[in-house]
Amino acid sequence: MRIATYNVEWFTSLFDxxxxxxxxxxxxxxxxVTRGDQLGALGIVFTAVDADVFLIVEAPGDGDGRDTVEMLERFAAFAGLRQRKALMGFANETQQEIALLYDPDVVTAIHDPQDDPPDCPRFDRSLKIDLDIDGRLDRVVFSKPPLEAVLETRDGARLRLVGVHVKSKAPHGAPSxxxxxxxxxxxxxxxxxxxxLWLRRRVDLLLDAGEPFLVLGDFNDGPGLDEYEKLFGRSGLEIVVGExxxxxxxxxxxxxxxxxxGPFAAQPVSARFYLKDARQYFGAMLDYILISPDLCTAAPSWRIWHPFDDPGCYKxxxxxxxxxQASDHFPVSLDLTLAAAPKPVGPPIVQS
Known part of the structure; x- marks a missing residue:
């Protein structure tokens, strides 16, 4: 089974x-890049990666007469993809939804949000936590609530998926x-x-329940990615991982x-951005597929579909x-060999 995460820049602008x-x-x-060229490029990328399940970060915005699921399925038909079924969790107001696009002949999926208030409420709600250690609780919300889904293959293998797009740390809109x-x-x-921290609480609950699961998507973070990590002691990614x-x-x-x-070690890259002032590109590792320890026995194999760093893509x-052309991020995929019917994670899935 192959699962991939892909942040598609401004996917929403490819629809009226x-x-x-x-x-x-x-x-x-x-x-x-023209709209036609970006759509064509996306079709090539999705076809080449050939994942059974794609987590699409920055999926087309839902609401005001537009339906994310319909748009993704319309794109799949346009590109001739086998991943022709879409699933979305909670909509948001950023024009960047979190959604799945998958092959219904291989896997079924349901939206299955968990709720364990007050320490780990459902992701479309709020969490109270003391952010600045001043003795007062602050209200935290996700601008893009993570997508929680349960996947089931045709032979009964099941696992839980948590798709995320964590808030950017960049000071967007900051004055000079x-x-x-x-x-x-x-x-x-x-x-x-x-x-x-909220995501890690969900991870702890899933570990306690003994469920195989993935946490994947764009974390806008990674060890050593910015100077403020020293101020706070660790990166957000390390918190979710449980370092x-x-x-x-x-x-x-x-x-x-x-x-x-260390500074001379090879560094992976999943995104590529252009710096106007420096007039050059720089890379960053922002997209991850984190697996629970029990899935380490499923022969996991990760791949970053980087156009220059991956020989198969480059040639x-x-x-x-x-x-x-398709995006400023590149897909990250994970191959797993799942045994049939592992530990159950809920009632049988009924495909709608």
Missing amino acids: RRGRLLDDGEWSSRYN DPVAEVRIAIENRRKQLAQC DQPPARRLRDPHARLNKG VPELREALL
Whole structure:
């Protein structure tokens, strides 16, 4: 079974106000890429990755006459994908939904949000936590509530999936005042860490229940990624992974630990951004697929579909160019060999 996470930049801009595809020569929201070219590139990428289940980060926005599930399924039909069924969790107001696109001949999926108030409420609600250690509880919400789903293969293998798009730490909208920029950056870091603490509480509950699961998506974070990590002691990703926990309670993804090798170690990259001031690109590792310890026996194999770093992608010019046109992130995939009918995680799934 192959599961992938893919952050598609401005996917929402490839559909009109009625949710119809904009396969034309007008500019997309990606720099110097037309809407038709981006749609074509996405079709090539989705086909090449060939995952049974895609977590789509920044899926087209839902509401105001548009339906995320319908738009994704319309895109799948346009691109001729076998992943023709879509599933969405809680909608948000950012035009960037979290959704699944999957092959219904291989796997079924249901939205299955968990709720354990007050310490770990449902992700579309709020959590009270003391962010700045002032003795007062702050109210934390997800701008993009994580998607919780249960997957079941045709032979009965089941696992839980938590798809995330954690808040960015970048001081977007900050004034030119350097002091204000630092203040906003620290506030954003606190919110990002609070969301990761909330996610870790869900992870602990799933570990206690003995359920095989994945936590995947765009964490906007990683060990050593910015200077504020020293101020707070650890990254949000390390909190979700459980770096301070014993091995039996620690999630696994080899890309989450490569930064531990020091400044001269090879660093993985899942996203590529252009710096206008420096007039060059820089890479960052933001997208992860974290697995529960019990899935380590399922022969897990991770891959970052990077157009330059992955030899298989680089040697195929059409795929290499499509990866660059489609998004500023690259897919990350995980291959698993699942045994039939592991520990049950709920009632049988009924495909709607």
